[in-house]
Amino acid sequence: MNPVDTPLRDTIDEAGIAALVDTFYGKVRSDPDLGPVFEGAISDWGPHLGTMRRFWSSVMLRTASYHGTPMQKHAALPGLTPQLFDRWLVLFDRTAGELFVPELAAEFCTRAHRIARSLQLGLFYRP
Numbered sequence: 001m002n003p004v005d006t007p008l009r010d011t012i013d014e015a016g017i018a019a020l021v022d023t024f025y026g027k028v029r030s031d032p033d034l035g036p037v038f039e040g041a042i043s044d045w046g047p048h049l050g051t052m053r054r055f056w057s058s059v060m061l062r063t064a065s066y067h068g069t070p071m072q073k074h075a076a077l078p079g080l081t082p083q084l085f086d087r088w089l090v091l092f093d094r095t096a097g098e099l100f101v102p103e104l105a106a107e108f109c110t111r112a113h114r115i116a117r118s119l120q121l122g123l124f125y126r127p
């Protein structure tokens with residue numbers, strides 16, 4: 001049962017993506033390991049949340065509303081580790097499962113894990 005007893009979302013739309021992004025980064029900010037990494041890099045959360053809504057809208061709804069360079073942004077972050085990526089994915093999976101029916105939560109998680117893997121390949125396993 002999800003905490004507030006609201007029905008799980010059975011469609012992926014902009015409102016659901018906004019709920020996912022806002023809830024997820026709420027958890028990230030209060031996480032003892034991930035929180036400081038984000039707080040060190042982001043001074044104004046409004047634009048970041050907007051970017052992340054557009055990112056997920058582009059990934060899940062193919063709206064092409066996100067234009068950016070995630071690899072460069074993450075390469076510039078000090079202190080990123082594979083363990084932090086694992087934690088990021090735990091919180092993401094949990095949030096998706098709290099908001100969406102299992103089939104749709106799984107779609108988000110599959111995409112997140114795939115992108116996290118490719119970011120990590122670029123960041124940590126360069127020959």
Ligand code: HEM
Pocket residue numbers: 034037038041042048051052055067068069070073074077080081084085086088111112113115116119
């Ligand atoms: C340990 C894991 C992660 C950490 C600590 C992290 C942290 C951050 C931070 C601090 C920024 C803002 C950078 C800036 O504006 O200068 C950022 C941007 C972003 N992150 Fe992550 N991130 C992580 C994993 C991921 C994953 C797994 C994804 C995708 C599934 C992702 C997608 C993005 C995107 C799309 C941006 C926006 C880049 C842009 O400005 O165009 N991140 N991340």
